[in-house]
Amino acid sequence: MRDPAQxxxxxxxSALTVIMRLxxxxxxxxxxxxxxxxxxxxxxxxxxxxxxxxxGQSAAAVLEKGEESLLARAWLADRAAASIDIxxxxxxxxxxxxxxxxxxxxAADRGVRVRxx
Numbered sequence: 796m797r798d799p800a801q802x803x804x805x806x807x808x809s810a811l812t813v814i815m816r817l818x819x820x821x822x823x824x825x826x827x828x829x830x831x832x833x834x835x836x837x838x839x840x841x842x843x844x845x846x847x848x849x850x851g852q853s854a855a856a857v858l859e860k861g862e863e864s865l866l867a868r869a870w871l872a873d874r875a876a877a878s879i880d881i882x883x884x885x886x887x888x889x890x891x892x893x894x895x896x897x898x899x900x901x902a903a904d905r906g907v908r909v910r911x912x
Contacts, residue, residue, distance in 0.1 A: 838874040865891060872898045875907045882912040 846854075858864035872879055879902055886892050903909045 837876055838871070841874065861891070865894065868895065869898045872902045872907075875902050878908040878910070880910045880912060886911075 856867075858867055868881075879899065881899065886895075899909050899911070
């Protein structure tokens with residue numbers, strides 16, 4: 796037969812387990828009240844101010860810093876609505892490569908056609 800202290804400890808643990816399980820079930824039954832964030836406006840609308848003075852022309856921007864270019868690519872991918880065509884000479888599995896892949900996968904999950912050349 797067990798020591799009375801061990802028996803009390805076992806009963807206490809069992810009661811705690813039952814209470815925690817009941818609390819977990821009660822929490823599952825609560826309705827969720829999360830607010831969905833508003834989707835960003837289409838990319839074209841955000842760039843209208845930059846392109847309005849240059850109809851029919853194209854442009855390029857040189858991003859000299861790695862952090863700057865990663866943030867720009869992520870920003871563009873998060874706002875893409877139809878397709879992304881991206882070209883890399885070397886794609887490593889370092890932090891930058893993993894972050895870039897996650898951004899592109901998020902876009903693909905939203906229905907954006909993603910092509911890596």
